[in-house]
Amino acid sequence: MELRNRRGIITGAGQGIGREIALEFAAEGAHLLLVGRREQTLNETAQLVKAAGGSAEILAQDLSTADGVNAVAQAVDSWDAVNLLVNNAGNVRAGRLENSSENDVRAMLDLDLSAPILLTRALLPQLRASGAADGGVIVNVSSSIALVAMPFYAVYAAAKSGLAAFGESLRRELHGTGVHVATLYPGATDTAMMTTNNAGWETASVADVVGTLMAALAAGEHEINATPESARGMQQLNATDSLAVDAMIVPGLADMEAAVQDHRSI
Structure with a gap:
């Protein structure tokens, strides 16, 4: 796939994975609309772009x-053209479901799932028009939690799994239009979102995650797993014997709850 001179939108572009994706496309001559909640961090990314x-x-x-x-x-x-959309913006709040506020539940569903769907719907006419000429690209940033749904992340797992299924369905819907739909599955990544998680999970660098994404897009891939190799075994086991994964996780539930109860980016 040709990645040069893209014209498009990156959400959650003020920091972390979104910023790094912006810089990778910038190096290919892109013109980008950087979207996020904070003007200061967006301006910083714009200067780097x-x-x-x-x-x-x-x-x-x-x-x-x-x-x-x-x-x-x-x-x-x-x-004149919109041929790139990266749905990256997201937030997380861990903890027992019954202790989660309705506001936190809705905040995750609204930003992590509803916003990418609605934004894609709004931009799809332009993406389809560009796809016919230059090949459009939609990237949905899901999570490894869509591959192994961890306890105390029930709502986040629902949102990110929903986003992955949205991408799979849309990919088939847009077959033959020239619009390429890809889903990225990062694992725990060294970003500000992870600073309040104390579970001790292995984290990948932002550069490694985005490097994996860009190489996979260039190769025309659709399902892009950017989790550390150490996590792949559990993902494969979960796909074939999810109860075996339960048996691995359940003995450490109390320690996990204590380690992630303050994990919050909302």
């Missing part, structure tokens, strides 16, 4: 609202 060889506009919006999604669509309505 420029230094890397791309150009950028910024839009500070809360994508968990209808106004936020509409604002993104309006911002690129006059563009």
Whole structure:
């Protein structure tokens, strides 16, 4: 797949994986709309994009609202082409389901699942038009938790699994249109989102995760697993014998709950 000179939108672009994806596409000459909640971090990313060889506009919006999604669509309505959409923005709140507030539940579902679906729907006419000419690209950033749903992450797992299924369905729906739909499955990654997780999980660097993504896109892949190799065995076992994974996890439930109960990015 040709990745040069893309024109598109990256959500959650102010830091972490979103920022690194922006810089990788910038090095290929991209013009990007950087979307996130904080103008300061978006401006920082925009400067880095420029230094890397791309150009950028910024839009500070809360994508968990209808106004936020509409604002993104309006911002690129006059563009000649939109051939890239990276649905990366997300948040997490761990803990027992019965202790989760309704606000936290809705915040995860709204940003991690509803926003990517609604934003993709809004931009799909432009992506399809560009796909016919240059090949459009949609990247949905899911999570390894969609491959192994961990306890105390029930809502987050539901949202990220839903996003993965959305991508799979949309990929088949758009077959033959020139729009390539890919799903990225990062594991625990060394970003600000992980600073309140004390489970001691092996973390990958942002550069490694995004490097895996870019290489896989260039090769035309759709399902992109960027989790550390140490986690792949459990993923494979979960696909064939999920109760065996239960047996591995359940003895350590109390320790896991204590380690992740403060994991929060909302």
